[in-house]
Amino acid sequence: MARIRRALADVPRAETPGEVPVERTYHRVHGDRSSAQTADLLAENLADYRAIVHRADTPSSPDTPSSLPALIARLLADRGATSVAVPPGLPASWLSAVPGAVRRVPDTAELTPHDLDAVSSVVTGCAVAIAETGTVVLDAGPDQGRRRITLVPDHHICVIRVTDQVVGSVPEALERLDPARPLTWISGPSATSDIELDRVEGVHGPRTLEVILTGPESAGQS
Amino acid sequence: MPAFPQAANASTRNTHLRANLRHATHTIRAKRATAVAELDDWSRLRAAGAAIKDRTLRHLDQYLEQLESAVTAAGGQIHWAADADEANRIVTELVRATGEREVVKVKSMATQEIGLNGALATAGITAYETDLAELIVQLGDDLPSHILVPAIHRNRGEIRDIFTEKMSQWGRPAPDGLTDAPADLAEAARLHLREKFLNAKVGISGANFMVAETGTLVVVESEGNGRMCLTLPETLISVVGIEKVVPTFQDLEVFLQLLPRSSTAERMNPYTSTWTGTTDADGPRAFHLVLLDNGRTDTLADTVGRQALRCIRCSACLNVCPVYERAGGHAYGSAYPGPIGAILTPQLRGTQSELDASLPYASSLCGACYEVCPVAIDIPEILVHLRERVVEGGPASVRGTRTVIKPAKGHAAERAAMRAARWALDHPRLLRTGQRLASRTRRFHPRRLPGPGRAWSDTRELPKVPEESFRDWWQRTRGGSGTGSGTEGRKDTT
Numbered sequence: 001m002a003r004i005r006r007a008l009a010d011v012p013r014a015e016t017p018g019e020v021p022v023e024r025t026y027h028r029v030h031g032d033r034s035s036a037q038t039a040d041l042l043a044e045n046l047a048d049y050r051a052i053v054h055r056a057d058t059p060s061s062p063d064t065p066s067s068l069p070a071l072i073a074r075l076l077a078d079r080g081a082t083s084v085a086v087p088p089g090l091p092a093s094w095l096s097a098v099p100g101a102v103r104r105v106p107d108t109a110e111l112t113p114h115d116l117d118a119v120s121s122v123v124t125g126c127a128v129a130i131a132e133t134g135t136v137v138l139d140a141g142p143d144q145g146r147r148r149i150t151l152v153p154d155h156h157i158c159v160i161r162v163t164d165q166v167v168g169s170v171p172e173a174l175e176r177l178d179p180a181r182p183l184t185w186i187s188g189p190s191a192t193s194d195i196e197l198d199r200v201e202g203v204h205g206p207r208t209l210e211v212i213l214t215g216p217e218s219a220g221q222s
Numbered sequence: 223m224p225a226f227p228q229a230a231n232a233s234t235r236n237t238h239l240r241a242n243l244r245h246a247t248h249t250i251r252a253k254r255a256t257a258v259a260e261l262d263d264w265s266r267l268r269a270a271g272a273a274i275k276d277r278t279l280r281h282l283d284q285y286l287e288q289l290e291s292a293v294t295a296a297g298g299q300i301h302w303a304a305d306a307d308e309a310n311r312i313v314t315e316l317v318r319a320t321g322e323r324e325v326v327k328v329k330s331m332a333t334q335e336i337g338l339n340g341a342l343a344t345a346g347i348t349a350y351e352t353d354l355a356e357l358i359v360q361l362g363d364d365l366p367s368h369i370l371v372p373a374i375h376r377n378r379g380e381i382r383d384i385f386t387e388k389m390s391q392w393g394r395p396a397p398d399g400l401t402d403a404p405a406d407l408a409e410a411a412r413l414h415l416r417e418k419f420l421n422a423k424v425g426i427s428g429a430n431f432m433v434a435e436t437g438t439l440v441v442v443e444s445e446g447n448g449r450m451c452l453t454l455p456e457t458l459i460s461v462v463g464i465e466k467v468v469p470t471f472q473d474l475e476v477f478l479q480l481l482p483r484s485s486t487a488e489r490m491n492p493y494t495s496t497w498t499g500t501t502d503a504d505g506p507r508a509f510h511l512v513l514l515d516n517g518r519t520d521t522l523a524d525t526v527g528r529q530a531l532r533c534i535r536c537s538a539c540l541n542v543c544p545v546y547e548r549a550g551g552h553a554y555g556s557a558y559p560g561p562i563g564a565i566l567t568p569q570l571r572g573t574q575s576e577l578d579a580s581l582p583y584a585s586s587l588c589g590a591c592y593e594v595c596p597v598a599i600d601i602p603e604i605l606v607h608l609r610e611r612v613v614e615g616g617p618a619s620v621r622g623t624r625t626v627i628k629p630a631k632g633h634a635a636e637r638a639a640m641r642a643a644r645w646a647l648d649h650p651r652l653l654r655t656g657q658r659l660a661s662r663t664r665r666f667h668p669r670r671l672p673g674p675g676r677a678w679s680d681t682r683e684l685p686k687v688p689e690e691s692f693r694d695w696w697q698r699t700r701g702g703s704g705t706g707s708g709t710e711g712r713k714d715t716t
Contacts, residue, residue, distance in 0.1 A: 001283055001286070001287070003304075003515065003519045003622040004282050004283045004286070004464070004519050004522065005283050006519075006523070006619075006622065006624075007519040007520070007522040007523035007619060007622075008280065008281075008282065008283065008522065008523075009523070010525050011280050011281070015280070015281075016281075017277050017278075017280070017281040017284065017285075017469065020273070020276055020277035020280055020281075021273060022270055022273040022274050022277055023266070023269060023270060023273065024270055025263075025266045025269075025270075026263040026266040026267045026270055026476070026479075027262075027263045030260075030261060030262070030263070045489060049488075049489075049492070109503045113419065113420045113454050114420050117416070117420055130490075132489065133489040133490035134489060134490065135490045140501070140504055146453075146503065146504040146505075147449065147453040147495075147504055147505060148453050148454060148504075151446060151449050151450065151453065151454075170475050170478050170479055170490075171472075171475040174471065174472060174474060174475050174478075175472070179433065179436040179438045179471045179496065179498055180296070180436070180498050181498075181501075182453075182495070182496065182497045182498070182501050182504060182505060183494075183495070183496040183497075184449065184493065184494070184495055185490065185493065185494035185495075186492065186493060187488070187489070187490040187491065187492050187493075188492050189492070190444070190445055190446040190492055190493070191444050191445070191492050192354045192355075192408055192444060192445045193371070193444070193486070194353075194354040194355035194358070194371055194372075194373060195354070195373075195378055195381060195404040195407055195408070196242075196245075196246075196377055196378055196404065197245075197246055197249050197250070197371070198404040200404045200405050200408040202408070202412070203354055203408050203411060203412055203445040203446065203447065204352075204412060204415065204416070204419070204445050204446035204447045204449070204450055205445070205446025205449060205492075205493065206446075
């Protein structure tokens with residue numbers, strides 16, 4: 001520390017960090033969009049990074065059923081999933097259409113990486129999603145579970161509530177997030193370009209990322 | 223390591239290497255331009271990025287103290303390392319304390335810089351590199367040649383051969399009949415490394431950013447090997463340069479826009495992980511942060527060179543540099559190749575060795591690196607500043623102490639030429655006579671310099687001496703303008 005202070009001999013002792021100007025004249029968000037357009041941009045940018053995007057509607061009245069459980073059941077069946085990792089706070093209705101033969105693996109402290117390696121898929125919610133960059137942010141909340149469950153299984157289904165969980169830009173996302181929680185920002189599935197710059201999906205993380213945009217606004221748009 | 227000119231002399235003759243590099247740098251360069259063009263406030267983000275880093279560097283002591291207390295409060299432990307040896311010793315002891323003999327590593331420039339893998343190996347600890355490119359480099363017993371894509375000098379056939387021959391010595395062998403298709407090679411790496419991740423008890427990482435306000439560390443990556451190393455082991459050790467700190471969590475909004483677009487030319491990299499100390503039952507139970515100086519305070523003490531510490535390691539400057547494109551990364555003889563390496567390495571290590579003294583000359587000063595730099599580091603300015611230090615010596619900070627360094631050896635001819643130029647420019651009459659003499663004898667000038675100037679003219683065209691000196695031309699024509707003198711001037715020459 002003394003070395004650092006000696007190295008900064010040219011900085012006046014009375015100067016405070018605030019006296020070094022930082023002009024934040026950059027945009028809070030790029031462009032003007034309605035919330036439906038923001039959701040569309042999110043879908044477009046997710047797909048651009050080879051995430052598979054689906055839409056499901058959540059009805060405004062509790063009498064009509066949501067299409068979400070059937071969609072999740074179909075996506076798991078399409079992959080031939082035999083087991084699914086389940087975060088502790090995942091809404092029970094989300095997996096209500098998944099046959100009992102698909103083993104539920106609850107995310108508990110006892111679950112080891114080896115156990116997870118044998119799990120086919122994982123279903124989670126998210127903390128926030130960023131339209132401009134096509135990014136889903138997980139903050140280890142109850143419907144997302146510990147970081148490892150979205151990392152070791154090869155197939156991740158992530159449900160985003162359109163409107164209230166979608167923001168336009170990186171600055172808008174950061175102000176919603178709590179730095180004390182561990183955060184994982186996901187933009188498309190795991191990828192590498194290390195071999196002659198050819199993009200290959202899935203070196204270590206899930207090779208398939210499926211995103212479901214759910215909410216009244218998204219109904220019937222895709 | 224040989225000095226840059228010798229190393230480059232060999233590497234520029236390797237046509238295979240040059241073709242790989244040309245393809246890579248031109249591809250990334252073009253993609254980056256598109257990604258940057260998407261944001262119409264790029265120049266403002268760039269200015270804000272530079273300003274935040276300047277604010278941090280001018281008050282680095284304060285921010286590091288703040289970081290230390292935030293990390294400690296969140297359950298992490300801080301260690302200070304003045305140089306590479308000390309950092310390596312600290313990490314070795316931390317690994318030993320866990321009783322483990324193997325560690326998994328996420329790619330890190332800082333650990334590359336201090337030669338951590340070698341130090342651990344000496345202590346009987348095996349470090350497994352888990353980034354695909356770093357794995358290729360490690361298995362091939364090679365050195366990285368690019369900041370972002372360390373194995374860029376290898377093509378798919380070479381990679382297949384390395385995997386087939388070497389994987390079995392490090393763990394799970396490559397599958398039989400492995401082809402050179404990138405997808406197959408990536409699959410082989412996935413299987414080979416998964417075995418290591420699932421059993422790893424200790425992970426070692428660097429960090430792209432550290433937030434002083436909250437004690438949060440940030441790692442930006444693509445493959446997920448970072449997430450594996452950061453979350454599966456019981457102990458996590460991060461080795462990070464002291465300049466990587468940013469004041470607030472909000473400041474990440476600038477760098478998370480600048481970094482991915484500048485480096486991989488993406489709107490956002492596939493994975494970004496942040497962690498603040500330790501979290502119960504999620505991720506490592508023990509977290510150690512080793513804060514590395516290793517020449518950074520010496521760099522900080524130089525008011526011109528200090529701006530090099532703004533660098534966020536995006537590698538955009540490598541991809542536009544005509545010298546890097548031809549010479550390749552190995553010629554720079556350090557973890558940091560390309561234009562940023564040419565200014566960072568001689569500042570971190572000093573200019574005493576022949577290699578380090580030659581690095582400020584590994585540039586054509588074309589300025590393309592400054593244009594693309596997302597935090598506006600004026601690389602040409604620092605190059606010229608360091609050339610002056612190499613040739614003339616002068617005041618500098620060496621290992622924390624202010625001192626006056628001597629001129630580097632081997633620049634006697636340059637110093638003599640500079641002295642002669644100074645003398646000639648101080649005597650205008652003699653200069654004029656000399657220029658006239660040179661013009662009259664121009665037919666007899668050799669294409670290469672004799673004697674000590676020979677090395678210089680080996681790689682350069684000698685400038686042609688004009689028929690007439692500028693001063694004579696001006697005297698005669700008054701610059702070709704004014705009251706008719708221009709016409710007269712033209713008449714005179716016809």
